[in-house]
Amino acid sequence: MQDLNSVFGLEGKVAVVTGGASGIGESVAEVLAQAGASVVVGDLNAEGAEATAKRLRESGAEAVAGGVDIANREEVNALVGLAESEFGGLDVLCNVAGMPHDGTLEELNDSDFDRVVSVNIRGTLYGCQAAIPLMAARGGGSIINVSSGAIDLPVAGFGLYSLTKAAVAQMTHTLAQEVGDRGIRVNALAPGATITNFTKRRLKQPDGSINSEDFDQFIGSMESMSPIGRVGESVDQAWLVLYLASEASRFCTGQIWRANGGATTGR
Numbered sequence: 001m002q003d004l005n006s007v008f009g010l011e012g013k014v015a016v017v018t019g020g021a022s023g024i025g026e027s028v029a030e031v032l033a034q035a036g037a038s039v040v041v042g043d044l045n046a047e048g049a050e051a052t053a054k055r056l057r058e059s060g061a062e063a064v065a066g067g068v069d070i071a072n073r074e075e076v077n078a079l080v081g082l083a084e085s086e087f088g089g090l091d092v093l094c095n096v097a098g099m100p101h102d103g104t105l106e107e108l109n110d111s112d113f114d115r116v117v118s119v120n121i122r123g124t125l126y127g128c129q130a131a132i133p134l135m136a137a138r139g140g141g142s143i144i145n146v147s148s149g150a151i152d153l154p155v156a157g158f159g160l161y162s163l164t165k166a167a168v169a170q171m172t173h174t175l176a177q178e179v180g181d182r183g184i185r186v187n188a189l190a191p192g193a194t195i196t197n198f199t200k201r202r203l204k205q206p207d208g209s210i211n212s213e214d215f216d217q218f219i220g221s222m223e224s225m226s227p228i229g230r231v232g233e234s235v236d237q238a239w240l241v242l243y244l245a246s247e248a249s250r251f252c253t254g255q256i257w258r259a260n261g262g263a264t265t266g267r
């Protein structure tokens with residue numbers, strides 16, 4: 001019988017996680033470290049990335065942090081390079097960092113377009129490009145990109161974000177075809193509504209606080225989209241990432257994975 005700890009575990013593996021200061025990326029960094037990986041935590045919020053890495057070290061894991069704007073190729077190369085310089089190579093890349101954009105396509109301006117495309121599309125591509133040679137040198141690896149449930153359920157006023165996440169899904173399909181011969185698997189999450197700063201941003205009042213009634217109403221509307229009446233927590237995405245990072249998913253590549261409470265199944 002297979003030892004499930006070695007099939008689902010990441011002992012001896014090295015992972016890079018972007019967006020690791022908050023939300024899904026923070027949870028991914030924690031779960032991968034818990035499973036035995038050494039983790040490089042990257043984020044635009046360098047202090048937040050260091051706080052996550054410090055917590056991982058305090059729990060007994062190996063972790064370092066780096067500030068990174070994923071829209072900058074050199075900064076992404078430097079972050080991914082930490083996997084090799086600090087831990088000797090790279091096995092898992094989780095491209096979690098991303099940014100929202102609120103506004104209609106009709107009113108979209110060039111500077112918002114350029115920034116969101118640069119972060120969500122270029123940033124994801126830069127991560128993949130930096131990771132491929134390092135993974136190939138180890139005989140393979142697993143890349144996990146983060147798309148969005150927004151690719152399944154178009155929402156008015158969320159078009160730019162959705163189109164960048166559709167690009168991430170397509171990038172994932174194509175890259176899986178291109179790098180499979182080097183043992184590299186490429187998958188993406190399409191998370192459904194998951195409670196993080198990202199989803200809470202629209203509820204924030206000018207002083208940064210959130211009215212509890214607004215919050216409850218918001219959660220209720222998210223829950224009502226799910227046949228099991230649930231809204232996601234970051235760790236629901238992180239546990240799926242663990243599967244995709246581990247040997248348990250060795251037959252899976254080029255796919256979009258939907259931890260979304262079934263929100264897209266009824267349409």
Ligand SMILES: NC(=O)c1ccc[n+]([C@@H]2O[C@H](COP(=O)([O-])OP(=O)(O)OC[C@H]3O[C@@H](n4cnc5c(N)ncnc54)[C@H](O)[C@@H]3O)[C@@H](O)[C@H]2O)c1
Pocket residue numbers: 018019020021022023024025042043044045048068069070071096097098099100119123146147148149150190191192193194195196197198199
């Ligand atoms: N929360 C959801 O419901 C949901 C649903 C679908 C997809 N997603 C995607 O999940 C990912 C994580 O989002 P989250 O919900 O955890 O939000 P979050 O705001 O809690 O975390 C996002 C993190 O990314 C970092 N970041 C933003 N721009 C960056 C940049 N240019 N370079 C480096 N780091 C940057 C932020 O500083 C932050 O720490 C995003 O790609 C988002 O699009 C989230």
